[in-house]
Every structure is written in structure tokens, then in C-alpha cells.
Amino acid sequence: MARDYTSPSPAQTYAQGSTSTRGRFLLLWAALVIALAIAFLTDGAVMNALASLRNSSLAEFLGNTVRWLGTGYVQVAALLLLIAVSALFRLPSLRPGAWALLSFLVSGAAVTILKVLVHRPRPWTEASPAGWSDYLRNSDFHSFPSGETTTTFAIAFVLGWAYPRWRAPLLGIAAVVAAARVVVGSHHPSDVLAGAILGMAVAQLLARMASRSRRQESPAQT
Secondary structure (H helix, E strand, O other): OOOOOOOOOHHHHHHHHHHHHHHHHHHHHHHHHHHHHHHHHHHHHHHHHOHHHOOOHHHHHHHHOHHHHHOHHHHHHHHHHHHHHHHHHOOOOHHHHHHHHHHHHHHHHHHHHHHHHHOOOOOOOOOOOOOHHHHHHOHHHOOOOOHHHHHHHHHHHHHHHHOHHHHHHHHHHHHHHHHHHHHOOOOOHHHHHHHHHHHHHHHHHHHHHHHHHHHHHHHHHO
């Protein structure tokens, strides 16, 4: 049977798809960088507009409910439980859980370093640092980026990559966690947007590593 040379080969189709995906990612990152620049310019206006909510019942509700979803000990405990249950029952969620835990550790380390280097004061912070050591110890000067937003988005993107049907709910939860940090007055909008970008970057890197590892193991299993 003669081959139809007018139709693209599988290799060409894959290459075109990869190029299209890279183009979309570049547009996404360009849009995020522009959004971050706008957020820096409008931080003051947004925080002033939200000042009345700082000690409101809504802020208290968010602090007592949504906030715990972004805390490290809850995220680590949930991921360890996912890994343990997956290993016990030999479920396919073992590997995604491990990659998600790694994303927490990597993004958490990265955001901690940035917090110390940037030492941006949190909204409404009036105290002055006593010295460089105060920048290291005092969380009032650890506003940028938002650590809870960073780790939550990193975990959400890694698990969403593994389970596409859960991607939208996971990212929705991450967005709510980020918004809550602004409403309660703990972070500027640019802090949480930068945290989301950092978490996404870490997740994208680890997702590529996971895909490469899977492709390398596939020939050995066949």
C-alpha cells in the first residue's frame, strides 16, 4: 500500500504539538509576568480598598477555615497519608503523591530563601527591623512571596498534571488559599501572585522530570 506523503507523519504531528504547547506556555508566562508587574503597581490601592475586611468576620472565617489548607503541616500530612494508602493498597497514586511531596519541599525551600533575600514587610507592618538578624527571624518582614500560596500551587499543579479531571478543583482551592491571604491582610496581591508563579514553575519542572522518568522506565517494562 502506497504511503500518503501529503499527510504528516507521527513524528511531525508530535513535533507540531510540542511546538504549539511551548507557544501556549510562553504566552502564559508572559501574561503572568505582566500581571505581576501590574500587581506591584496596584498593591497599595488594593490593600487600602480591603482594609475594612482585615478584622472582619469574613477575615476571621477565612483564617479559621481556608487558611489551614495552605499550612505546611496539613499539606505534608495529607500527602504522606496519600502515599501511605497508595503503597498499602498498591494504588497508582503512589508516584504522583511522592512527586507532589517533592514539589512541596522544593517550592518551600525556594520561597524561604526568597523571603529572606527580599525581606519585604507585610501589609500594615509598622515596626522597623533591629538589624539583619531581625530580617531572618521576624516573619513581619517575610511577605514576598507568599509561602502558603507557593506550596499550594505547586502541589495543585503536580496532582493536576497526574489527574487532569481534578485539575480545576485543585487550582480553585489554591486560588482561594491565595485570595484569603490577601483578605486577612497577611500578604500583598503581588506576594500571592509571585507565590503562584513560583509554585507553577517548580511544578512544571518536576512534571517534566516525572514524564522523562516514566518514558525511561517504559522500555524496561515492555
